[in-house]
Amino acid sequence: MCDGADKLCAKNVETLQEQWRMAKFDLQKLAFFAQQPDLHIRIEAFFSGVKTFLDLIVQLLSTERIVAATIDGFHRDQNGYGGRVLNALRNNAVKTRKDAAAKLRALISEHKSAWIDQVIFARDQLIHPEKGMHQLMFTLELSEKDGRLILMKAHPPEIDSRPMQQFAQDTLKELSSFSEGFLALLHEKAVSNP
Numbered sequence: 001m002c003d004g005a006d007k008l009c010a011k012n013v014e015t016l017q018e019q020w021r022m023a024k025f026d027l028q029k030l031a032f033f034a035q036q037p038d039l040h041i042r043i044e045a046f047f048s049g050v051k052t053f054l055d056l057i058v059q060l061l062s063t064e065r066i067v068a069a070t071i072d073g074f075h076r077d078q079n080g081y082g083g084r085v086l087n088a089l090r091n092n093a094v095k096t097r098k099d100a101a102a103k104l105r106a107l108i109s110e111h112k113s114a115w116i117d118q119v120i121f122a123r124d125q126l127i128h129p130e131k132g133m134h135q136l137m138f139t140l141e142l143s144e145k146d147g148r149l150i151l152m153k154a155h156p157p158e159i160d161s162r163p164m165q166q167f168a169q170d171t172l173k174e175l176s177s178f179s180e181g182f183l184a185l186l187h188e189k190a191v192s193n194p
Contacts, residue, residue, distance in 0.1 A: 001039050002156035002165040009034040009138050009154040016142065020149040027149075032140035034154060040136045043157065046168055047123035050175060054116065057182060058085050058108075064186050066101050067092045074120075081120045082112055103185050107178070115174040122159050 001008060012034035019025075055073035062071045069092040077083030086105055093101035108116075126136070141152040159167040 001036065001042065002163060005138050005154035005156050006151060008036055008039075009140060009151070012138075013140065013142075013149075013151045013154075016140070017149045024144075027142055027144060032142055033137040034140055035137045039138075039157075043136055043164060044126055047119065047126060050119050050171060051123055053175065053179075054082075054120075057179060058082075060182075060186060061085065061088065061101075061104065065094050066097045066104060066186070068094050074116075080112075081117050082108060100185055100188065103188075104182065107181050107185060111174065111178045115171060116178075118160065119171055 016032060051074070058071050058074050061067050062069065067088045069088045071085055071088055074082045075084045077087065079086070086108060089101045089105040089108070136157055138157065139155040141155065143150055143152050155163070157164045162170070
């Protein structure tokens with residue numbers, strides 16, 4: 001959808017062109033956005049899917065007996081996103097699994113600083129539309145040519161100055177790397193501590 005932004009936003013541009021014909025407005029003083037409900041739903045589903053995956057994978061810390069506590073999700077505490085998980089790995093590691101707990105804690109901390117915190121923060125902004133609405137809309141770059149309003153370019157939503165499609169691809173690569181490392185450490189634990 002992001003790659004076909006100009007075509008996708010054609011109706012939004014037509015509406016602005018109609019308004020322009022009735023009364024011209026100062027293009028330099030205004031920002032123009034185009035909302036596409038289908039894109040909105042996909043972006044929200046993407047962020048919710050990533051967060052749900054994190055909530056589910058950390059439950060393995062309890063079921064695989066890495067920690068002697070129930071972990072039901074990647075929940076925040078006063079230390080930030082995933083803080084409860086990190087605290088459980090530090091303070092509630094099963095005695096025979098302390099090495100695995102330390103390695104998993106390091107892995108989670110590394111990925112938190114690289115991408116997890118950013119993704120969860122972006123998701124949280126979507127929950128509060130006044131903060132995150134730009135993540136859901138195309139930005140329209142308009143210009144006047146021969147008295148007509150024309151679309152120069154429709155820019156896809158961005159997260160930290162990266163187009164949404166690039167942000168999503170980068171996040172999926174990071175998520176794959178994280179899950180492979182996480183599961184490998186769980187497997188290592190299972191082999192070394194039958």
